[in-house]
Amino acid sequence: MLCYCGEAVCAGFGLIKPDSVNTATSAISFFHPKSKIWDLAHGKNLIGFIRGDGNVSVMKLHIDGEVKCGKLKSLDLKKAKIRVISCGEDHALLLAYGGNVLFMDKSNICRPVRDLSGRNVIQIACGDQHFMALTNDGQLFTWGQNSSGQLGLGKGEPSSVSPQPLKSLCGIPLAQISAGGDHSFALSLSGAVFGWGRNSAGQLGLGDCEDRYFPTCVSNLSKKKTVFIACGEEHTATLSKGGTVFTFGLGRYGQLGHNSFRDELCPRVVAELWGSKVSQISCGRHHTLALVGSSKTIYSFGCGEQGQLGNGQRTNQCVPLPVCLPPECDPGQTFGKIIAGGNVSVACSPRQDEELHSISKTSPCKGTSVLHDEIIDRWILECDSKTWGRAKREITKMFSSASCINGSFTDKSDKHYKTSSEQSGLDLALARLAFEKLAKRDTVLTEVQKVVEKALLPSLGSTTAGAEALRIYLILPELLRVLNKQQRGTWLTVSLASAILNLDPDTSDDLMRLWTRLPYYYYRTLVKTFHSVSVNFMTQLTTKICDYWKELCSILGVLQKLYTINNQRVTGISDECFYIKEVGDFFVSSDPQDEQGMNIFRNFMLLQLEEHILRGCENQLLVNRETALADTFTRLKTNPLDYSLPLKVTFLLEDGLDYGGVQKEFFTLLGQEIKATSAVQASEDSGLLWFNTETSGSTDELYYIGVICGMAFSNHCYMNVGFPLALFKKLLGQSPTLRDLEELSPVEARSLRNVLMEDEDVLEELCLDFTMKGTDLIPNGRKIPVTKVNRQKYVDLYVDFVFNKSVECQFKEFARGFSDGNPWKVWSLFLPDEVRDLLYGTAQYEWNELRKCATYENCGASDELIQNFWTVFFELSEENQKKFLTFMYGSARLPLGGLSQLHLKIVRCVCADADDRFPVAQTCFGTLNLPNYSNIHILQDKLVHAITFCEVFGNM
Template identity: 50%
Template sequence: MLCYWGAQVREGFGLVKPDQVEHGNSGIRSMCPKLKVQDMSAGRSFVGFIRNGKVSVLSSDGKLKQPQLKNGRIRQIFCGGAGAVLLSDSGTVVIMDKSTVCKHLKGLDNRQVIQIACGDHHSMALTKDGQLFVWGENSHGQLGLKKDHPSSPSAQHVQSLSGIPVAQISAGGDHSFVLSLSGVVFGWGKNSAGQLGLGDTTDRYVPTVVNSLHQKKTVSISCGGEHTATLSKGGTVFTFGSGGSGQLGHNSFKDEHHPRVVAELWGSKVSHITCGRHHTLVSVASSKLIYSFGCEIQGQLGNGEVTTQSVPFPVDLPTECNDEYTIDKLIAGENHSFALFVKELESKAKSNPSNEVLTLNDGMIDRWLAGTDSWATIKKEINTVFSSAASLNGSFLKMSCDDHYQTSEEHCGLDFDLVKTSFAKLSENKSLISEVVKVVQQMLRSLNLNPTGVESLRVYLLLPELIKHLEKQQRTELTEALASKILQLDPDAHKVLEKYWAKSPDDWLKNLVKLFRKASAKLIGQITYGKMGFDFKKRLKRFLKILQMIYQVCGSANKDIPNRDFIIFEVNDLLDTLETTLKNLFWRLWLSAFTEDCQDVEKLRDCYFEIIKILVKFPSAADTVSKQRMFVFLQWQLFTPRAILLNGNMLQINRESVWMDTFAYLRQKKHKFCNPMQVKFIGENGIDGRGLSAEFFSLLSQSLLKWEKKVLEVHESSLVWFNTEGMQDNRDFYYLGVICGMALYNRHYINLDFPLALYKKLLQRSPTLNDLEELSPVEARSLKSLLEEDEEEVVDMLFLDFTVKGKKLIPNGDQIQVTKVNRQKYVDLYVDFVFNKSVKKQFKHYLRGFSKGCPLDAWSMFHPEELQKLLHGSPKYEWSELQQCASYEKCSASDELVQNFWTVFFELSEENKRKFLMFLYGTDRVPVGGFSKRPLKIFQSDCPDAEDRLPEAQTCFGRFILHKYSDINTLRDKLIHAISFCEVFGRG
């Protein structure tokens, strides 16, 4: 049954005889055509009907026409201001102008259209794969193709929405709307009355998200002449735009620039909305009522009133509408209103998946695997879904508890568990997965790198799970293509994608890490064996950049993914090959045996060095030992063996005035920081083979702490930090930095216990409250107690203000009390003051000196913890490891003398054990990687006067000379005396 009301038209529309039209109250007319009305639409020029796949149109002059079409059955008709658009069962589009002349729409060849919307002078079409096309005038940007884009008679692709899974499209007078599957609303075009709901009256020329409708669970949208209505899942209606005729239903005639709830409909659970030129209709399925509001001049509200109506009132429907019929379609035209009713049984059986974008789901995959459809049909579906980012982005949404409606920059809306199980099943069939890969490769090339909405980014979450199940070659190719696209995304999209990663399940994120680590490892392996493919450096950078992005996300989100998962252990093989190559070249040069084939080896060497220079920019890619090796290799590039011999940077100093002598030496500005340094203690024999310089830095550290200028302050934790008060000047902190930089560059330790915060600052990372707890435990615990306090009164009673030691943290900080509301800000500012503001000048000069002392900026590849160990040594003393790593000369581990030595050694106190290290190596620091990274050679001396000799050490070689003492007690006395008074012995 069809009911209609409004402006006078030809009685019965030519569908029934005039006497078969029933006249009810308030101008409502109803009829029951023998030939069922399948679809209808009303616009400015036509009212159109479809019956049995054929079109009938009634023009504004009252003439009924039936256009002759050669496209078979017509499924839907859409009437606009300038004509009508017809959609066939096959998805082809035909345009009909005011004279009912029909022609094919150009620009939609081989595309299956599922939805159409018509405005006054423009139209829109949505295809099965989720692509939006527009045509017509673009006077106000209603085509969404940017401001200067001309009007177009043929269909144009709206590329900015190419990744959005669209649920519905709607066109108004000169404005357009799109609704996504997750309820995100996009609007564009004319906005003179605020009909875009963006809070202003400025036209938009590209699709723009209506943020005020965010997470309102919008399920339907309708555009009028200059107003818009949206419907939420719970039945709430929002309207906005022109309100001059009361068409917004807000009991006023004002325009609304933001979506506003129609309060009179609150609780009615509206099921359908539609906007006409100046009026609005809504229906409530449960009560079978239709409400109307807006312009009533020609009776289009259907309630007997003849004036405009600004609040919803029920339409006077015939009583039989409430009995056995239910509303199937509601249409508000120019000055007409229509309600198409169907029998309730027909309504319950009716479903229309043909107007929905095709998306991938678990059931579809099951059907493919079962083989119930032909291979041609399956291939067509695969091509539709996997060639379209929009289709993929609308797949596997988490529908439970309406979770997908929460889609935002923080929430992707995907059901990760469903994604994993579905792709795992898909991978079981090699034919299917092979076809999918071919289509995905094409889709990746067409991805929009400047997406309009966050839903476009779901594809970057889905594809890694798919790639995980592919064969090695396919996996590598797609991983590389995916990495390239991720890196080309605009900065805003990058940030959102990183937020999605941060919120993803740990196992999914681990798979992502594994994917790009494997790809990196494979490429480095090929490079190691000289198999350099096309653009291998650029390709490696892509993988490493993605890995570094994920690493930073894991760190900031506190993800339970260890650093080890990011390490590419194949880097060590590359370094081994480089070392062999360098030794080969060195000896050839040394022996003057340089031949033509050496040129190829040199090219290989240069290539390896280029790879190292790439790797040092990605701290997560290698372990500490590999980074140390890279650091050494890059040093080799800065100097040559000849430069070392001719310019050894010999530093001659007195033990008693080590700091002042060093200070005087550095002020001469003769030191070549790129070359290795050597140390000679005045009045002592010995050549520095690293042992003397190691001792030099140990002595220098002690002198710095005792220096009367007190550049460093020892805290309660025994850690040191910059002294902010005293008689030091900028040069003191500069030279402190130079010394630390020189120690790092020359691979020595400095005995200054800085907190981890210093190394974070060097690497441009922000210290935290935990870092303050390391430096000043009491101070930090007080701040933590402040943050954990539940009672607001207790916080107030602490009488804290925004100052630290009399220094204001913010303007007027001494007048602002710390409360439960602002305490986090106070703590953040407190930590910032201690580590940054209070030492800004000191650290600035220290950093400048550090960079001077260590001219190789590759130190930035280390993590803060690694840099701390490299400069200060490892805090862990695994003494048993020292014994395990020892080697023996002229003796063996089973000899009584050696066994006596180890017995005595393990009896020593912790302090004396460290003194032994100082005696043996010139430093008591443990190298990164443990004692295995430093040699210990025990040499047994057979001199006849052993009882009169003390043990000796050749620090440069880690050689411990042990005389053949007669018993363990003698050995004990001699060893303790040697390590306690080792400064009197010259060693080299």
């Protein structure tokens, strides 16, 4: 049965003889069509019907601007069978089985929309003069008039006669589209609502009346579990999963149902329908219908001037009231679909032997395709070439679309409706099981890998319209997990890293917030995936198998982000999971005589700069050994260096070219002198340095000390200035803790630990308040005693004062200098203790390792001269052994990995006056020229003298 009311139309719409339409006892007319009506749509000036055989008939309701019904005419569809129709002002879109779209013009002539051919469209929508189409892979196309931005393509964009992809919604898995007069809406699978176009009365629900030229999220509908959107000419209604109705926009005719005729700029619940569990809604030009399925009641409200409210009157109505159905209707009559279109209302009720088209359901059309077990099971079955060809096409369609992947693996409960930057809405266990199942057939997994790498990842942009579009970055690591098990997926990992680093700052922050709430095992998988690839690349770079600088940078950049948020997680993983032990080999693997190798560290973050640009460009620094620090300060202040270039140091009145050895000795000297400056002071307990709290924050001295430390780091020279780990934590944006105070000032830290452990009465006897050295830790801290309740706060504030507030200006100057002196910012990729070790070097001496790494020229390990040398060396005191390192390498500090990472080459020098000569060290190359001494005693005397008086470079 089909019931209708409203604007005068031809009785029965031409579907039946006029005298067969029952209009005697009610404001509502009804009849039983002779043939099945699968679907119908009502526009401003026409109505269309899809017959049971897939053919379409349309009727014009206004001809030449007059209310005048035309005849019901069948359309020439060229054998196409239609399953969905949508009507605009004078036009219509028809969606055929198979996904093809036809456009019907004013003359009722239908033509295929060729730009959409082969795209498998699943939904269509018409505004007055604009059109929308959604494909099964989640792409949304718009075309038509763009006077108010209703196409969503941007301000100033012209109208378009051909479909244009709406790129700003890429990655959002869409469930439904809807078009009003000059405004448009799209609904995601997890209930996010996006609106754009005309907003003259607030019909976009954004709190204002400004038109929008791009899709904009309606934040007031977030987490409301929206499942359907209906658009009128200037108002909008939404339906939640629980049956709640929200309306907004023009209220002049009462079409919002809020017991007023006022416009609403934000979504507002229709209170009169609260608790009724509405199952369908529909918007006409200025009226609204709502169906409560459980009570089989239709409610209407809004403009009733043409009788379209079905209440027997022709007045406007601002509250929902039940439609007066004809007495002839069965009280148990079930309505499959309600349609409010133009100034007409229609309700369809199927016969008991009929099945209404699926468009009548609460979720009217299928949305973006998603991955599920049934599809995977079909792919992994053994099949013939024809079936496999179909599977490959499906894999390409699915895995080339971010929307399809983002709509997959959602939480089966309603949690996914709460998707935000705080919650992904995913059940990653489903993703893990799916990819493990895909891996059971290698050809399928290989095809998936290829499509993701070649099509999906390159399609990802730098911005997203919402949190649902970020799910791809949580799902793909599960694919990488199964690929890594098979020693595959390295380049896919690199591509994913590049996509992550390409995100704009706000989008990147949203992703990092999702990472902080990622379940422990999936977060650990994420870290392990990028960590293992970074180790692989670093190993290959160390052994010079391949040159993967750019790729390594991308991987390390993501690892840095993951490490940054690790401490913010409730269940963080151990810092050791981020530690890359190969980093030591990486930085010491280059041949000192290899210019490219020596510039590796400097070029690390400047990957686009060709090596030849740096060759011949360097910073020349001439200093007096006795006043090295003062000379360096003067040079930096009066003639600043280009810190991106290599450093070459010369000591005044000393011979020797700097191939790396002179600068090592230079930074060793500076490290010693910095400890004696007034800018820092040593802790009485530990001897470690910290900023002098009495130093003015305006002084340049700390800035230039920071510059020098940065230069040492970027030039790969060791300089132990004696700061604690807390300094490096602060440089990396981490907060020092009580454990850091234990390193700097053990006695002070022990006292604070006692405060945390003492009983209440003991705390009272200590008479502590919230001050430190006369300074309030909080406002009026002198008047606030430390108690058992607030002692943790006291300790936290105490530590914060020591490391932060008391030295805020001093640290700021140092950090600015460190960053300027080391412009590549590569240090930000490491852990605090790694940065410390890379700047300080290590002091763990396994002296046998030096002998193991030694090589010889003009002699062998078994020669008497060499045997005597090692006998003398191992008999030296540890202090003299360290002096030997300074003699050989310019510093007693060791690279990560210890002595085994050094290059020691002993060259036997044959000369007649050997017993009168001293050993000579080529510091830059780790080469010892050892005369052929006649006996061990002379060798010992000469060696000890050389290492004791070796301070003047080039002179003995």
